Amino acid sequence: MQSKNKSVLKSEYPNDMLRIPDLEPVKRSREFQAYDPTVRSRVVYEYIFNSKTHRWIDENIIGLNSTESRGYQTMGILHYIGLKDKHKGIFKGYSMNDAIRVLQKQHSNFAMVIDCLESLNIEGKSMKDLNEFDHMLFQQGLHNKEYVIGNKTKYYIITVKIEPDVVSPNFLSKYLVYLLEDDKVLKHVDIQSGVTKQLLTLAKKEGIKLLHQQNPMVKIEDVTMIHYKQGRNKNDWQKDYGEDLADLFEEFQESLNSSILKTSFNDIDSERSEEDDYYNDGATIYYYGRRYERNPKNRAKTIEIQGLNCAGCGFNFEKVYGERGKDFIEVHHIKPLSTIQEEVAINPETDLVPVCSNCHRMIHRRKDEVLTIEELKELIKRQSNTGD
Structure with missing residues (x-):
């Protein structure tokens, strides 16, 4: 063997005979749970296909300042799954389908890795074909603070629309909801349904709920709500104006007061x-x-x-x-x-x-x-x- 990352060289055996080093998962799940499935899948892909470093993935996929994060977020995600240095770049040059096929033939359980790759390989598409939603572009926008429109506020609720055909084989509509405080992502959740009507409103309400869980005393003037949708003619980031935020605030407060009373x-x-x-x-x-x-x-x-x-x-x-x-x-x-x-x-x-x-x-x-x-x-x- 001439590579520390491959048990058996691809050139010596057909794809379905490649032996992959066993996973070595750890129990710490904090970093894995902190990011949505799409981000985790992109992390896995860049590591085992493109040999990207932890710091590079932190910067370009997760949207962090790698000088500060030092690659620890990516490392935490990969280590929870069980991917270590010996797996880095092991599928370089492979197609997604070939890689999935190889993993399915292993004696060890690679289900988590397969799930990540399959989520990026919907209906046989490759990563380059998934142009409907570029998660890297969104993370870069977060990193560059493109959500700051007008006066800067302490809190931001960001709703992110993901078109149905890139979410899952079930064609579910999906929104990601992010809560930021002082430009740091505190929490995020997924809102998805087979019915698109009113889903944005549900996502906004979930954002208000996350906000009040973080700070029950928050004032409306300290909050900005942003809707992110890729492919707009002018700007993917749009601020909610008018009485929408105020109405949601009032509705949540009335519901909260009723529950507390x-x-x-x-x-x-x-x-x-x-x-x-x-x-x-x-x-x-x-x-x-x-x-x-x-x-x-x-x-x-x-x-x-x-x-x-x-x-x-x-x-x-x-x-x-x-x-x-x-x-x-x-x-x-x-x-x-x-x-x-x-x-x-x-x-x-x-x-x-x-x-x-x-x-x-x-x-x-x-x-x-x-x-x-x-x-x-x-x-x-x-x-x-x-x-x-």
Whole structure:
């Protein structure tokens, strides 16, 4: 053998006899999961067909600054699949169909590699034939910040249309939805369907959802929505103007408020069920005394304004408990309820604060020494620094 990348030289054996080194997959999937299937497929193709380096692929396929990324994103994708240096350029000079045929005849499982190549070889097309959507061109546009149109904003929601005939053999329409913060891609999802009508609207709504998951307190003036479609006469990147973004923002907020308000009623009832007098005749009298902090509208407004992270320690129930913890947080009344003798107007922005159960207990543990949020945070910081 004269090549470290090929177990058996192509010139010595017919295509279907080429023996491919076994894959060596690793468990780390962060980089693999971070990019959509089209990008991953292009990464695999450039590596095993064109012998491109990790840095080159980071720069030209993923759209990163390779000086900063140093090829680690590409390396993570390839290593998760199991492709190592011995696989680099192993199919140089082969057609896509021949490569797939060779992989199918191996004793080891090359299913992930085959899936990547088949997604780029739809109906027998080669990479050069897939002109309907050039993913490299899109990634280069991201890298060059072509989405910045007019005044620059902190967040960008980018919807990317991919024509049905280059998505899958099932001819599904597809949109990629990207969320950027300070010019960095935070998240992306695929939206696809056999029905194209309203699919763009669904993609935009998914972008708004991703945005609020990242920053529940985001302001509309900090957001720009861009629609990317290759092949336009003037510019592939177009900014959404008018009231479209505002309408989507308002619709999402109304839906969120409705969900939070419903959850607030349920959470309040769950809290009351823990009390001894919940089922007693006098429960309503006791409940009146605590209704300032338990008013579901005040609670929902507090969550809308201040979010669902604990103001003391930053704990988030959904991140730890998943769906069961969604939209849950306790609400602490900054002014002790025992000092309130009559019904008063409550400002959810200044009078209430979201806290986790642990912090809430510690705040009230000593009834004659109720902690402020600042005192609680200082206590946590001091204990963290001492390592206790």
